[in-house]
Amino acid sequence: MSVQTMTKTSPPSGQQPLTQPDMSATVYRIxxxxxxxxxxxxxxxxxxxAIFPILKSSMHLxxxxxxxISFAINFTSSIMQPVVGWFADRKPTPALLPIGMGFTFTGMLLMAFATTYPAVLLAVVFVGLGSAAFHPEGSRVSHMASGTRRGLAQSIFQVGGNAGQSLAPVLTMWIFIPLGLxxxxxxxxVAAAGIAVQIFIARWYGNRLRTGAYQKKKTQARQLRPxxxxxxxxxxxxLVLLVFVRSWYSSSISTFFSFYLMENFHLSVSDAQVYIFLFLAAGAVGTFFGGPLADRFGKRNMIFCSMILAAPLAILLPYANLFWSGVLLAIIGLxxxxxxxxxxxxxxxxxxGKIGTVSGLITGLAFGMGGLGALVLGKWTDIVDITTVMQICSFLPLLGILTYLLPSDKLLNRWSEGTEA
Known part of the structure; x- marks a missing residue:
């Protein structure tokens, strides 16, 4: 684990030397x-x-x-994330980090005592607001601490989120099935512990801003040829369209595939959650390795491969038996x-230079559209059946072929340097 490198600046006569963080150093502790x-x-x-099967049976939804419900949490997060990111680009605000986790704390407290459908909706809105406040500034912190290893840094940041997603089915089995809402x-x-860690990160963030080094770097990076x-x-x-397609597909698995397993293979809620865990846990592993691989082979190439290589496996999934469903889910998630x-x-x-706005757009608006997809999928499932919906969704990764309409990494670098139109 590296120690943050410091560089000295020349002080006025009679003062102690000032130190500024070395922006090329990767700050692993942060x-x-x-x-x-x-x-x-x-x-x-x-x-x-993850608790949708419990909600459906207990509240007869x-x-x-x-x-x-899925739309409410994703849409709340998606609308607010670009707004928070835009605001933070204009005025970086370290306090947003613990404040966001405070919203999440409130949402889960409300959920614990929710007895009606509207109360559940209110609780998930608070959780969505907490996520909206966290992600843009969390991505900015990752960028600030990345040094020269941006792909690796973003992978470390994102693997935490995907690992958290993968834990949800297990937590449902251990907590919600025996205890209910x-x-x-x-x-x-958990949220209170998150607030404590966020306070530590916010102090580092504030100190980095006060040095002026990050502001200088950000200003220089804003130049873009008209x-x-x-x-x-x-x-x-x-890119937003591609992320939307990927989010719609992953939402179909994480939100509705457990119902598919329960209907077609007569699994219990607990057993069905194990398969969703396989998909999400493998996804966390894929997230970690995706960044370093993109640093080596190119970001556009990685986006293309992640969808096209998964496409044939996704098409096979609705026709697989129970054993191969587990195997395919793990490989597809990876x-x-x-x-x-x-x-x-x-x-x-x-x-x-627009770290917050862009991060909010990609992780917020685009993934929130996945929540809209969940709403559409839920309506379709009520009209037709869960198996037909899963078969239709299996073709979504094929749209990854559109990736090659994106500019190459080399062209992006030349644009940023102002050397090519």
Whole structure:
């Protein structure tokens, strides 16, 4: 674990030398800390879809109502994340980190005592607001601590979130199945621990801002040639579309595939959650390795491979038996999520200096559209059946072929340097 390198600046006569952080150094202690909080945040957020089978049976909900809950948490997060990111780009605010986790704490406290459907919706809105406040500033902290290893840093940050998502089915088995919704009270302890870690990170963040070194770096990185702006806009729209497709597919697995397993293989809620855990846990592994692989082989190439290589396996999944369903889910999760962090770094290359806005756009708006997908899927499932919906969704990764309409990594670098239109 590296120690943050410091450089001296020349002080006025009679004063002690001032020190500034070396912006090329990778600050692993901060990356690990923000990844840990990401694990806390996303494990809490992900227990919402994990407990859908419990909510459906205990409150006698329809698939459409389940889709509305998924839409509520994702849409709340998606609308607010770009707003928080835009605000933080103009005025970086370290205090947003513990404040965001405070919203999450409130949401889980409300969930523990929710007895009606509207109360559940209110609780998930608070959890969504907490996620919206955390992700843009968390991504900025990761960028600030990355040094020269941006792909690796973003992977460390994102793997915490995906690991947290993978824990949700297990936590459902251990906590919600025996305790019901009141089990949410235990997640207030997790949120409180997250607040404590966020205070530590916010202090480091504030100190980095006060040195002025990051502000200087950010200002220099904002330069972009006007003649390439229309091509950049096209690229970001296409990237959001690709992330939306990937999110819609992963949402179909994490939100509804447990119902598919229960209906077709007569599994219990607990047994079905094991298969969702395989998908998400393998996804966390893929997220970690995706960043370093993208640093080596290219970000656009990694985004393309993560969808196209998964496509044939996704098409096979609805026709597999129970054993091969588990195997395919693990492999698909490993491949699909390998570009999870890469898309954020790629978007940051498209808009240098707008770390919060871009991160909020990709992790917020685009993934929130996955929540809209869950709403549509829930409605479809009520109209047709869960098997047909899973078969239709299996073709989504094929749209990854659109990735090659994105500019290459080399072209992005030339745009940023102002050497090519």
């Amino acid at each position: 990356l690990i800390a923000i990844s840990l909080v990401h694990l806390f945040n996303d494990s809490i957020q992900s227990v919402i879809p 329809t698939y459409t109502q389940i889709g509305i 009141f089990g949410s009270i235990w997640f207030t302890v 003649e390439v702006r229309s091509r950049v806009r096209f690229a970001i729209v296409l 491949i699909v999520f390998s570009s999870f962090s890469v898309t954020v770094v790629y978007a940051q290359m498209l808009f240098p």
